[in-house]
Amino acid sequence: xxxxxxxxxxxxxxxxxxxxxxxxxxxxxxxxxxxxxxxxxxxxxxxxxxxxxxxxxxxxxxxxxxxxxxxxxxxxxxxxxxxxxxxxxxxxxxxxxxxxxxxxxxxxxxxxxxxxxxxxxxxxxxxxxxxxxxxxxxxxxxxx
Amino acid sequence: xxxxxxxxxxxxxxxxxxxxxxxxxxxxxxxxxxxxxxxxxxxxxxxxxxxxxxxxxxxxxxxxxxxxxxxxxxxxxxxxxxxxxxxxxxxxxxxxxxxxxxxxxxxxxxxxxxxxxxxxxxxxxxxxxxxxxxxxxxxxxxxxxxxxxxxxxxxxxxxxxxxxxxxxxxxxxxxxxxxxxxxxxxxxxxxxxxxxxxxxxxxxxxxxxxxxxxxxxxxxxxxxxxxxxxxxxxxxxxxxxxxxxxxxxxxxxxxxxxxxxxxxxxxxxxxxxxxxxxxxxxxxxxxxxxxxxxxxxxxxxxxxxxxxxxxxxxxxxxxxxxxxxxxxxxxxxxxxxxxxxxxxxxxxxxxxxxxxxxxxxxxxxxxxxxxxxxxxxxxxxxxxxxxxxxxxxxx
Numbered sequence: 001x002x003x004x005x006x007x008x009x010x011x012x013x014x015x016x017x018x019x020x021x022x023x024x025x026x027x028x029x030x031x032x033x034x035x036x037x038x039x040x041x042x043x044x045x046x047x048x049x050x051x052x053x054x055x056x057x058x059x060x061x062x063x064x065x066x067x068x069x070x071x072x073x074x075x076x077x078x079x080x081x082x083x084x085x086x087x088x089x090x091x092x093x094x095x096x097x098x099x100x101x102x103x104x105x106x107x108x109x110x111x112x113x114x115x116x117x118x119x120x121x122x123x124x125x126x127x128x129x130x131x132x133x134x135x136x137x138x139x140x141x142x143x144x
Numbered sequence: 145x146x147x148x149x150x151x152x153x154x155x156x157x158x159x160x161x162x163x164x165x166x167x168x169x170x171x172x173x174x175x176x177x178x179x180x181x182x183x184x185x186x187x188x189x190x191x192x193x194x195x196x197x198x199x200x201x202x203x204x205x206x207x208x209x210x211x212x213x214x215x216x217x218x219x220x221x222x223x224x225x226x227x228x229x230x231x232x233x234x235x236x237x238x239x240x241x242x243x244x245x246x247x248x249x250x251x252x253x254x255x256x257x258x259x260x261x262x263x264x265x266x267x268x269x270x271x272x273x274x275x276x277x278x279x280x281x282x283x284x285x286x287x288x289x290x291x292x293x294x295x296x297x298x299x300x301x302x303x304x305x306x307x308x309x310x311x312x313x314x315x316x317x318x319x320x321x322x323x324x325x326x327x328x329x330x331x332x333x334x335x336x337x338x339x340x341x342x343x344x345x346x347x348x349x350x351x352x353x354x355x356x357x358x359x360x361x362x363x364x365x366x367x368x369x370x371x372x373x374x375x376x377x378x379x380x381x382x383x384x385x386x387x388x389x390x391x392x393x394x395x396x397x398x399x400x401x402x403x404x405x406x407x408x409x410x411x412x413x414x415x416x417x418x419x420x421x422x423x424x425x426x427x428x429x430x431x432x433x434x435x436x437x438x439x440x441x442x443x444x445x446x447x448x449x450x451x452x453x454x455x456x457x458x459x460x461x462x463x464x465x466x467x468x469x470x471x472x473x474x475x476x477x478x479x480x481x482x483x484x485x486x487x488x489x490x491x492x493x494x495x496x497x498x499x500x501x502x503x504x505x506x507x508x509x510x511x512x513x514x515x516x517x518x519x520x521x522x523x524x525x526x527x528x529x530x531x532x533x534x535x536x537x538x539x
Contacts, residue, residue, distance in 0.1 A: 013293035016286040046407075047291065073313070073411055075305035078355040079275075081298055087355075090297050092306045092406055102406045104295040104306075116313050130294050137296075 008088055008106055011081070012129035020048045023062055029134045031124045035101060036060040044099040068119035068141040069093035072102060091138050093120055106137040151426065152251040153393060155538055157378040157386035158187025159502045164338050164371035164490055166267045172372070173214045176263045177222060179372035187376040188387035189257060194376070195228045196249055196258030200242040202232035210269025213262060213372070229255040237397040237419060238525030239440075239494030240533060244395050246377045258377045262495045266368035275368065288404050288528065301357040301365060303405045304443040304526065308359055310411040314460065317448065319359055321463030323350035325444045326363040326487055328469035333484025335511040340369055341488040364444040366486035373495035375502075389538030390505045393519075396423025396532040403528040412460065415530035416446070416453035416523060423521075423532045424455070431455040434534075435517045436504050437478050438497035441485040446526040447472075451480075454521060454532070482512045494524035498533075505537045 017025060024047070027034040036045040038052035039059040045051075051058055074091040089107040091114070094100070107114070108123065119141040124134050160182025162175035184191055201207075203215045216232035229249045233241060239262065246258040285293050297303060311317050327347055333339035345363065353361040376386075383389045396419035401409055408414060424430070431454060439450040448462030456478055457465040466472050472480035483489045483500035490496065501520040503509040523532040 008296065011296045011298060013290075013298060014284050015290035015294040016284040018286070073306040073310040075302055075309060075360075076355070076358040077299070077302055078357065079299070079301065090295075090302055090306075090357075092411075100402075100407060100409060104292055104297050104406050106296045116310070127296075129296075133294070135294060135296075 009125055009127045010129050011106075012127055012135070014129065014131040014133070020050050024048050025133055027062070027064070028124060028136060031134075033065040033103070033122055033136055034062045035065055035098065037063045044097075044101055046101045065095050065098065067121040069095045069103065069122070069138070071114065071116055071118045071120055073116060074107065074114045089114060091120065093138060103136060105135070108137050109139050150251065151394075153380050153391050154247045154250040155378050155380050155383055155386070155389035155391050156375050156502060156535070157257070157382065157389050158183040158185070158189065158376035159499055160184070160186055160374045161338070161499065162372040164340070164369055164492065166340060166369055167271075168268065168370040170370070172210075172263050172265045173218065173222070175265070175370065175372040176214050176219055176261055176374075179263070179374035180219070180223065180259050180261055183259060183374035183376050186387065187257070187378070188385070189376065191223055191225070193257050194225055194259050196230065196246060196255030196377075197225060197227055198231045198242040198246040198258060198260045200232075200236070200239060200262060201234040204234040208266070210264060210266035210368070210370075213264065219261070227255065229258065236529070237399065237531035238415070238529045240395075240498070240522075240524050240531040243375065243377065243498070243533070244397060244531060247392050247395065250377050250379050253379070256379045256382065259374055260377060261372060261374040262493055263372035264368075264491065264493050265370045266491060267370045270368060292405060299357065300527070301360055301443065304445060305357040305360050307411045307414070307449070308445040311445065311448065311460070311463075312359065314412055315463065317463035319351065320347065321448070321466055322359075322364055322444045323347050324466045324469045325441065325447050325472070326350050328466075328473045329441070329481050329485040330488045331473065332482050332512060333488035336483050336489060339484040339488050340367055340490040341484070360443060363487065366442045366491040367488070369490035369492065371490065371492055373492055373499055375498065383538060388506050390502055391536045391538050392533060393429065393536045394423050394427035394534040396420055396426075398422035399529060401528075405527045408528060413453070414449050415525060415528050416450050419525070419530040419532045420450070420453040420455065420523065423534055427534055429519060429534060434478065434519050434521050436482060436501070436514050436520045437472075437480040438482075438501045438520060438522045439480055440494055440497065440524040440526060441481060441487050442491065442526055444487060447480065449526070450523045454523060479514050482509065482514065497522050497524065501535050505535060
């Protein structure tokens with residue numbers, strides 16, 4: 001199923017942005033997906049916290065997550081939350097080596113069957129639903 | 145693993161309902177008063193005997209229209225309650241956090257008879273427009289759901305679908321397995337005058353139903369209603385003074401993993417597993433002792449997750465356990481959701497399960513009665529919070 005992002009940018013709810021998460025949304029506006037990594041023990045942390053739950057370290061660095069991520073599960077939403085909506089697919093992905101962190105987003109441009117385990121790429125779009133913030137969505141992964 | 149040494153085995157001494165239905169046109173406040181007065185009467189007590197009160201959720205911003213009940217203080221004021229203990233709370237181990245907190249207070253001797261209620265007016269609040277996604281009330285969301293909602297996954301149907309798809313992928317669970325839950329519960333609902341959906345559902349009806357979020361269809365999703373349910377939790381030494389009693393033998397409240405739908409270690413398990421393990425650690429009873437199960441089914445896959453979590457079958461076997469309804473249906477080894485569940489009985493947000501557990505233990509389940517019921521397990525919650533209780537027949 002091919003899904004243009006246009007029209008689905010209006011789907012979502014605006015998050016309250018805690019101070020710790022400002023850097024995440026700033027990175028998204030630059031087209032980057034970032035998580036924290038503990039400087040002491042290397043644990044990846046998301047949402048951004050400023051503290052490591054494994055070693056209680058308080059020194060964290062931002063790291064950019066590079067695609068591809070792996071499609072962990074997916075669903076095709078059919079129920080129209082607003083009148084006239086067509087079905088659209090959502091995916092939940094995990095990045096290799098990200099200590100269990102997963103991301104959820106719209107799946108755009110996927111023709112044919114979705115398959116758990118397939119690699120996906122990242123793209124970003126501005127969403128009016130979330131106050132004009134830029135957010136992540138997923139695209140088919142083109143092997144280079 | 146915690147070892148409980150001071151649990152006094154509080155009792156549930158009364159149960160009360162308001163009317164339950166679709167768009168009743170009565171305020172959440174009046175429904176609540178109806179249920180509380182009925183519960184106190186059912187216990188054979190007076191309002192003056194009530195010295196504790198609790199509810200979930202509290203007066204936090206509503207997740208979706210009609211989700212919250214009335215303000216706790218306004219209820220206390222309307223009934224003229226003078227209490228030794230009270231609590232209204234929104235964050236805790238799922239829908240029984242209020243019951244378990246009250247039971248803990250009673251067990252510790254802080255109060256003697258606590259009323260606990262849950263009121264929802266989701267049917268009226270939604271109106272003719274039908275079910276919307278979450279967070280449509282507020283302009284911003286905070287907390288553990290905010291990333292999901294910001295991403296475009298605006299409904300728990302989407303999040304549950306992720307889990308179900310993964311469970312199907314790893315264990316071969318099928319839509320027919322889910323259909324067996326929906327069809328069996330509808331058959332039970334036909335025997336429940338309070339259930340909102342009672343017409344026959346066949347497997348073909350289920351398989352042909354419109355998709356909500358694949359693989360979930362309409363009949364995998366519960367039905368919003370208006371209604372209030374209340375219970376009285378009492379000190380065990382009052383058993384001779386009250387009309388009937390069910391003993392709270394053990395409770396499970398544990399959450400040992402990240403409280404996020406999307407970051408749960410494995411999408412084929414949920415907080416159900418933590419709560420169930422915690423509950424079993426606090427009793428000598430075992431799954432084999434359970435006569436009837438009352439298990440949260442806001443979405444039908446939760447039943448499969450709970451059955452596995454509670455140890456009625458092995459990990460990944462939940463679909464095969466419910467296949468054909470032979471185990472969970474009338475006469476099966478584990479009659480489950482004998483009131484029709486929230487799928488057919490209506491979305492009383494966990495409390496329909498508690499009410500039916502009490503009916504089964506007290507022998508008042510009428511045409512749905514499972515003879516000789518002595519032990520009932522109740523599990524509520526889907527996703528990152530859950531709680532369970534083991535209830536036994538009182539004296």
